Structures are given as structure tokens and as C-alpha cells.
Amino acid sequence: xxxxxxxxxxxxxxxxxxxxxxxxxxxxxxxxxxxxxxxxxxxxxxxxxxxxxxxxxxxxxxxxxxxxxxxxxxxxxxxxxxxxxxxxxxxxxxxxxxxxxxxxxxxxxxxxxxxxxxxxxxxxxxxxxxxxxxxxxxxxxxxxxxxxxxxxxxxxxxxxxxxxxxxxxxxxxxxxxxxxxxxxxxxxxxxxxxxxxxxxxxxxxxxxxxxxxxxxxxxxxxxxxxxxxxxxxxxxxxxxxxxxxxxxxxxxxxxxxxxxxxxxxxxxxxxxxxxxxxxxxxxxxxxxxxxxxxxxxxxxxxx
Ligand code: DON
Numbered sequence: 587x588x589x590x591x592x593x594x595x596x597x598x599x600x601x602x603x604x605x606x607x608x609x610x611x612x613x614x615x616x617x618x619x620x621x622x623x624x625x626x627x628x629x630x631x632x633x634x635x636x637x638x639x640x641x642x643x644x645x646x647x648x649x650x651x652x653x654x655x656x657x658x659x660x661x662x663x664x665x666x667x668x669x670x671x672x673x674x675x676x677x678x679x680x681x682x683x684x685x686x687x688x689x690x691x692x693x694x695x696x697x698x699x700x701x702x703x704x705x706x707x708x709x710x711x712x713x714x715x716x717x718x719x720x721x722x723x724x725x726x727x728x729x730x731x732x733x734x735x736x737x738x739x740x741x742x743x744x745x746x747x748x749x750x751x752x753x754x755x756x757x758x759x760x761x762x763x764x765x766x767x768x769x770x771x772x773x774x775x776x777x778x779x780x781x782x783x784x785x786x787x788x789x790x791x792x793x794x795x796x797x798x799x800x801x802x803x804x805x806x807x808x809x810x811x812x813x814x815x816x817x818x819x820x821x822x823x824x825x826x827x828x829x830x831x832x833x834x835x836x837x838x839x840x841x842x843x844x845x846x847x848x849x850x851x852x853x854x855x856x857x858x859x860x861x862x863x864x865x866x867x868x869x870x871x872x873x874x875x876x877x878x879x880x881x882x883x884x885x886x887x888x889x
Pocket of ligand 1: 647648649650680681699743750778841842843844867868869
């Protein structure tokens with residue numbers, strides 16, 4: 587497989603549409619991102635690496651972190667997380683409040699903001715340090731000890747985080763948080779504000795392509811749990827555009843409003859594409875176009 591050639595063509599397809607996206611400005615610290623930036627990295631289970639564009643430029647991982655919080659909660663014995671969060675696509679925006687009221691404080695899935703707050707809460711209960719657990723894992727798997735939370739981004743989110751605060755308080759009112767709202771929000775903002783590059787995230791996600799096995803050997807998740815996390819990524823990882831993402835890309839994927847998208851080719855490898863311009867659902871226009879071009883040209887989807 588000519589991965590390098592495929593990535594090059596995918597980047598061309600992504601860059602062609604990057605001007606159609608808008609950077610996230612509801613978090614002021616992200617508003618200055620360069621909409622023309624683009625990077626794409628591919629790591630195989632055999633240890634091959636390929637990259638195009640700004641493959642080592644750090645960006646705010648935002649909701650891509652949610653796949654790691656879920657995996658780490660399950661890895662720490664947090665099966666009880668499934669009592670507090672569902673596994674169905676929401677069909678609503680990632681920060682929606684309405685569904686939560688109808689469903690009595692049980693978020694639809696672990697990747698919408700409400701669900702991620704519940705998962706962060708359980709990871710905090712299991713480890714005593716949810717954001718630190720995510721950061722340590724990302725550092726270990728990526729081999730990059732310099733990964734860190736960008737404090738200015740976390741502070742900007744906290745300052746403008748009225749919707750997340752409302753979600754967390756509403757969930758707490760239904761008795762579905764174990765920890766104090768303020769602590770849950772702090773850890774949630776801290777893991778969303780981690781900065782990492784396409785190379786870092788592609789490496790860190792490799793356990794999802796290796797049926798739960800970590801990069802250096804050793805198991806993070808059981809084979810079943812790795813299957814389950816991939817399944818929830820496919821059905822819920824790109825919010826109310828998950829159907830469109832499955833149709834176009836055909837891989838489990840998780841997006842973030844920093845413009846990153848991590849996609850998994852089970853048994854084969856991971857791809858992370860990044861470009862900050864977002865579509866109305868909050869997913870990177872150019873990253874998704876590039877992943878679409880990659881799987882269409884290579885045939886490497888799960889279907
Ligand atoms: O809570 C928020 O709104 C952000 N920290 C994360 C949202 C996000 O990345 C949605 N993804 N596309």
C-alpha cells in the first residue's frame with residue numbers, strides 16, 4: 587500500500603475545501619487558529635509512520651480527548667460508567683441541553699459534552715486525577731513527554747463554559763455525578779485543552795486498532811471493550827454528523843473543535859487529520875474531506 591501517496595492525495599482534497607470551515611470561536615482561546623493549517627498522520631500496527639503537512643504542529647485536542655477518557659475509565663474497571671451514560675447517537679449538537687431533561691440526566695452517549703462530563707466524573711472517582719490520567723497515557727503512548735494542557739485554553743473554556751456548567755449542574759441534580767461539579771468541570775476543561783499533534787494522537791490511539799493492546803505491548807482494554815469503544819466512535823464520535831461521517835469515511839472516528847479527527851482502521855492502524863475550519867456540527871471540514879478521499883481511494887474502510 588502506497589500510504590505516502592494516498593496521504594498526499596488526501597491532503598490535496600482536504601486543502602481544496604479548508605476555506606469552507608469556520609474556526610471555533612465560542613472558546614475565545616481557539617478563535618485565533620489558522621484555518622489554512624493542515625496535517626495528517628498515519629501509524630500502522632507494524633510500526634510504520636507516514637505524515638503529510640504540519641504533522642508535528644500541536645493543536646488543542648478538545649473532544650478527541652473524550653475517546654481516551656472513556657477508554658481509561660473502562661481500563662480502570664469503570665464498567666459502571668454505562669449505568670450513567672447511554673450508547674445511542676444523539677442526533678443533537680454536541681453541547682445540547684434539551685435531550686438531557688427528557689432523559690432525566692442520563693446523557694445519550696459518552697462523546698457529547700454531557701456524556702463526557704459523566705465519564706470524566708467516573709474517571710476522577712476511579713483515579714483521583716482524571717486529566718492527569720489522560721495526559722500520562724497520551725505521553726506514554728505517543729512517546730512525547732512534552733505533551734501538556736494549555737492553561738490559557740482551559741481558563742478560556744472555564745470562563746465561557748456556561749453551557750457545560752449548566753449540563754454538569756443538571757446532571758448533578760439527577761444524582762448522576764459522584765464528584766463536585768467544579769472538580770468535574772476543571773478536569774474536563776484540562777483534558778480538552780491538552781495540545782498534541784497529528785503524530786502524537788495517531789500513536790496514542792493505536793490501542794484502538796490493536797484490539798486493546800498498547801503501543802509498547804500490554805493490554806489497555808479487553809478485545810470486547812476495544813470493539814465497543816470503536817463502535818461508539820463510529821455511531822457517536824462526530825455527533826449529529828455521525829451518519830454522514832460513516833457514509834463518507836467508513837471508519838470509527840472522533841472529532842474535536844480544535845479541528846482534529848482521529849480515525850481507526852481496526853487491525854491496520856490509525857489516522858489523525860487536522861485542520862481548524864469546522865462545519866456547523868463542529869467537525870473539521872478539511873480533515874473529513876481528507877479522510878473521505880483516503881478511504882475512497884484506498885478501500886481501507888471497515889465496510
Ligand atoms: O466542551 C466543549 O465545548 C469543548 N471543550 C469540546 C467540544 C468539542 O470538541 C466538540 N467536538 N467537535
